[in-house]
Amino acid sequence: MTTTATPRKERHSLYAPEPFINRIPQWLSVLMLGLLGLSAWQLVVSLELVARILLPGPTETFEEIVVTAQGIVTGDHVAEALWITLQEVLWGFLAAAALGFFLGVLTGETLLGQRAVMPYLVAFNALPKVAFAPVFVAWLGFGVESKIAMALFIAFFPVIVDTAAGLATAEKDALVLFRSMGASRWQTLWKLKLPHALPFIFAGLKSAAVFAVVGAVVGEYLGGGGGLGELIRLSAQYLNLARVFALIFYLGLIGLALFTLVGWIERRIVFWHRPEPTEIKGA
Amino acid sequence: MKPQDALPSTDTRSRSRSPGARPSNGRVVLEVDGVSKVYPRNSVRALDGIDLEIHDGEFVSIIGPSGCGKSTLLQIAAGLIPATTGEPRLEGTPVVGPRRDIGMMFQQATLSPWRTALQNVLLPIEIRDGAKLARARSDTAMELLHLVGVGEFAKAYPGELSGGMAQRVAVCRMLITEPAVLLLDEPFGALDELTRDRMNEELQRICLERNATAVMVTHSIAEAVFLADRVVVMSARPGRIAEIVDVDLPRPRTFEMTAEPRFAKLTQHVRGELDLGGQL
Numbered sequence: 001m002t003t004t005a006t007p008r009k010e011r012h013s014l015y016a017p018e019p020f021i022n023r024i025p026q027w028l029s030v031l032m033l034g035l036l037g038l039s040a041w042q043l044v045v046s047l048e049l050v051a052r053i054l055l056p057g058p059t060e061t062f063e064e065i066v067v068t069a070q071g072i073v074t075g076d077h078v079a080e081a082l083w084i085t086l087q088e089v090l091w092g093f094l095a096a097a098a099l100g101f102f103l104g105v106l107t108g109e110t111l112l113g114q115r116a117v118m119p120y121l122v123a124f125n126a127l128p129k130v131a132f133a134p135v136f137v138a139w140l141g142f143g144v145e146s147k148i149a150m151a152l153f154i155a156f157f158p159v160i161v162d163t164a165a166g167l168a169t170a171e172k173d174a175l176v177l178f179r180s181m182g183a184s185r186w187q188t189l190w191k192l193k194l195p196h197a198l199p200f201i202f203a204g205l206k207s208a209a210v211f212a213v214v215g216a217v218v219g220e221y222l223g224g225g226g227g228l229g230e231l232i233r234l235s236a237q238y239l240n241l242a243r244v245f246a247l248i249f250y251l252g253l254i255g256l257a258l259f260t261l262v263g264w265i266e267r268r269i270v271f272w273h274r275p276e277p278t279e280i281k282g283a
Numbered sequence: 284m285k286p287q288d289a290l291p292s293t294d295t296r297s298r299s300r301s302p303g304a305r306p307s308n309g310r311v312v313l314e315v316d317g318v319s320k321v322y323p324r325n326s327v328r329a330l331d332g333i334d335l336e337i338h339d340g341e342f343v344s345i346i347g348p349s350g351c352g353k354s355t356l357l358q359i360a361a362g363l364i365p366a367t368t369g370e371p372r373l374e375g376t377p378v379v380g381p382r383r384d385i386g387m388m389f390q391q392a393t394l395s396p397w398r399t400a401l402q403n404v405l406l407p408i409e410i411r412d413g414a415k416l417a418r419a420r421s422d423t424a425m426e427l428l429h430l431v432g433v434g435e436f437a438k439a440y441p442g443e444l445s446g447g448m449a450q451r452v453a454v455c456r457m458l459i460t461e462p463a464v465l466l467l468d469e470p471f472g473a474l475d476e477l478t479r480d481r482m483n484e485e486l487q488r489i490c491l492e493r494n495a496t497a498v499m500v501t502h503s504i505a506e507a508v509f510l511a512d513r514v515v516v517m518s519a520r521p522g523r524i525a526e527i528v529d530v531d532l533p534r535p536r537t538f539e540m541t542a543e544p545r546f547a548k549l550t551q552h553v554r555g556e557l558d559l560g561g562q563l
Contacts, residue, residue, distance in 0.1 A: 171393055173393045176358075176363060177387060177389065177393050179363055179381055180361050180362075180363060180385065180387040182380075182382070183410045192395070195395065270397075271397075272440060273396070
């Protein structure tokens with residue numbers, strides 16, 4: 001009589017079977033879901049469930065992406081628009097990073113910041129910041145300045161909040177140790193709190209990378225100029241939605257590129273900490 | 284002696300050095316003189332009239348129920364928080380703030396994960412004298428790392444070290460400034476018991492080798508007795524010294540000794556004093 005056969009059978013009944021998703025490599029599941037989405041899109045278009053003028057198919061959109069790429073390479077007006085938006089995003093992001101870091105350290109490190117500045121920041125953060133776009137246009141005109149201001153305005157809150165939160169993460173024992181070593185406030189900030197805050201600061205910067213694109217485009221929608229946002233607005237007016245999708249694709253690339261760059265710098269600097277996927281926020 | 288009897292100070296001061304203690308010139312290194320601590324916020328009397336003298340080369344364990352103020356006492360001795368009345372004196376001078384001749388260690392190793400083990404050891408020098416002078420002490424730091432048996436991990440980052448190895452590095456960081464007294468706040472409390480036993484043996488070896496003067500706060504009776512020349516038993520609310528138990532076991536102590544009747548007798552005695560002092 002075989003005694004080894006029974007427990008094996010039992011094991012299958014006692015433990016839940018391994019989920020199917022665990023048995024296929026992740027890249028394959030990502031690819032398959034993407035293809036499934038594209039097929040559904042194509043199906044909706046092929047069956048003409050939606051008027052073609054309102055929903056261009058994946059092939060048309062892809063063609064438009066290729067045409068736009070050719071335009072960018074040859075340096076036509078799309079290339080110009082891309083360059084303008086890119087500048088707005090970059091300057092907006094850099095300003096947001098600098099201002100956010102400064103205010104974050106101020107609120108996280110000083111009592112004045114915690115007691116007096118923080119409540120204002122929380123109140124400001126609750127405002128629909130997009131609504132301020134016309135204000136910036138009124139102040140700074142229709143050039144890139146109003147868009148940079150908008151990108152900065154939307155992007156710098158997460159940097160402040162994450163920097164301030166990060167400064168509070170140094171262990172209590174480590175703070176006592178620094179005090180017992182006679183470390184000055186500056187030394188404690190520079191050699192203990194800021195390094196501890198770096199993973200948080202970078203999480204804030206990654207959010208800012210995504211928000212800066214949002215801010216620049218919102219600024220362009222409302223304040224004109226020559227950027228991608230303006231092109232999208234015009235294409236949408238002519239109901240050239242394939243072109244709209246193509247331009248949004250390139251906007252997405254700007255955001256992704258900036259996000260990836262920040263992540264790359266983070267891995268160089270914060271070599272001791274591996275960010276969890278859940279730490280990556282975006283909008 | 285019960286806490287509600289006469290002031291424990293008389294008991295402490297008149298006590299002669301225990302026969303089992305290490306040879307010492309009897310010089311007082313750290314003196315806690317009538318220290319009380321009252322928190323004005325809730326007027327809790329955390330410490331009440333603590334008198335304690337710690338001699339050169341002596342190892343003193345402080346044990347007591349939670350809330351007896353033993354960690355507060357250690358922080359007052361380190362100059363991290365002020366005493367309400369009385370004062371701690373180190374080498375004859377009052378401790379009024381953090382001092383470079385005090386070395387501290389905590390339950391967490393609190394190593395900086397962005398610094399190598401060697402750089403972590405040099406941190407106190409860097410804080411006090413700058414990065415340049417810290418680098419000049421690299422050889423001393425390496426010697427210390429070898430002393431505690433983690434010399435080959437000098438270039439490793441804390442993320443690559445086990446809990447026990449991290450605490451060994453923390454020991455080096457404490458010793459690099461050659462402090463007059465070591466203040467240890469449950470230094471191995473976060474380690475597993477096997478590692479903890481080994482670290483205690485190591486700590487004894489290092490203290491003997493360097494003739495270090497040390498005060499350790501602990502929750503473990505066995506650990507307190509194993510390491511100490513004297514065990515200070517405290518009672519809670521208000522924090523007072525209930526009894527000071529001399530540990531007359533020969534050094535170096537080994538784990539075989541912990542199975543001996545005199546070790547058991549000592550731990551039982553300490554436990555008895557703790558029970559008298561109130562809730563554990």
